[in-house]
Amino acid sequence: MKKKLIAGNWKMNGSLAANEALLKALLAGVGQPACQVAVCVPAVYLAQCQALLAGGVIELGAQDVSAHESGAYTGEIAPAMLKEFGARYVIVGHSERRQYHGETDELVAAKAQRALSAGITPIVCVGETLAEREAGHTEEVVKRQLAAVIHTNGHCISEVVVAYEPVWAIGTGLSATAEQAQQVHAVLRAQLKAASPNADRIPLLYGGSMNAANAKSLLAQADIDGGLIGGAALKAPDFLTIIAAAS
Numbered sequence: 001m002k003k004k005l006i007a008g009n010w011k012m013n014g015s016l017a018a019n020e021a022l023l024k025a026l027l028a029g030v031g032q033p034a035c036q037v038a039v040c041v042p043a044v045y046l047a048q049c050q051a052l053l054a055g056g057v058i059e060l061g062a063q064d065v066s067a068h069e070s071g072a073y074t075g076e077i078a079p080a081m082l083k084e085f086g087a088r089y090v091i092v093g094h095s096e097r098r099q100y101h102g103e104t105d106e107l108v109a110a111k112a113q114r115a116l117s118a119g120i121t122p123i124v125c126v127g128e129t130l131a132e133r134e135a136g137h138t139e140e141v142v143k144r145q146l147a148a149v150i151h152t153n154g155h156c157i158s159e160v161v162v163a164y165e166p167v168w169a170i171g172t173g174l175s176a177t178a179e180q181a182q183q184v185h186a187v188l189r190a191q192l193k194a195a196s197p198n199a200d201r202i203p204l205l206y207g208g209s210m211n212a213a214n215a216k217s218l219l220a221q222a223d224i225d226g227g228l229i230g231g232a233a234l235k236a237p238d239f240l241t242i243i244a245a246a247s
């Protein structure tokens with residue numbers, strides 16, 4: 001059985017002091033988990049977190065990356081830069097970036113490609129809004145978002161991680177039920193299978209109010225290979241409970 005992946009998305013939270021306390025608590029409690037664990041931190045804290053996590057079982061990730069390799073792109077961060085600071089993963093296409101920064105399916109696909117070419121695994125987020133779900137468009141939306149990434153990345157699609165994050169469940173405390181999540185994961189798995197003979201090894205994460213209480217039932221679903229966790233990743237006991245549920 002492939003190992004599950006539990007990735008924390010710290011979003012725009014943290015400070016030097018808070019990061020140190022959180023990572024020390026996680027390192028003290030994590031032991032030798034049977035799943036993979038990562039934390040995706042604000043870029044300015046990569047160096048600090050790289051040092052704190054050195055030699056341990058928790059891997060490091062970033063939350064966004066440029067679609068360009070280098071050059072005149074003020075404020076952007078190249079994948080090679082993330083790589084220098086130990087990033088193994090980078091989140092791309094989070095709904096907050098799509099919503100507040102106008103990121104299109106094509107840009108998200110280009111970012112995933114750029115990350116892969118630098119040797120960083122992109123965690124590609126897809127997910128429908130509440131209005132889209134209520135209009136019955138969930139499948140169509142997530143398939144369109146994933147299709148762009150498949151189209152741009154070709155056979156490299158087997159190297160990505162996909163996270164299904166229904167927008168209405170993010171930060172709302174209103175998680176998708178295990179059945180709702182599994183239903184969409186099955187759709188995404190079928191789409192990946194049509195694109196790649198190695199689709200079974202692509203981790204499909206669920207994200208959106210996953211917490212210490214609901215992690216076990218979500219992670220028990222056939223096509224849920226892990227979680228992308230926001231709020232609950234900022235509290236060491238909660239994040240450790242989710243890691244245990246995946247182990």
Ligand code: PGA
Pocket residue numbers: 009165169170171172173207208209210228229230231232
């Ligand atoms: P949440 O965030 O766990 O706080 O809902 C998940 C995410 O946005 O990745």
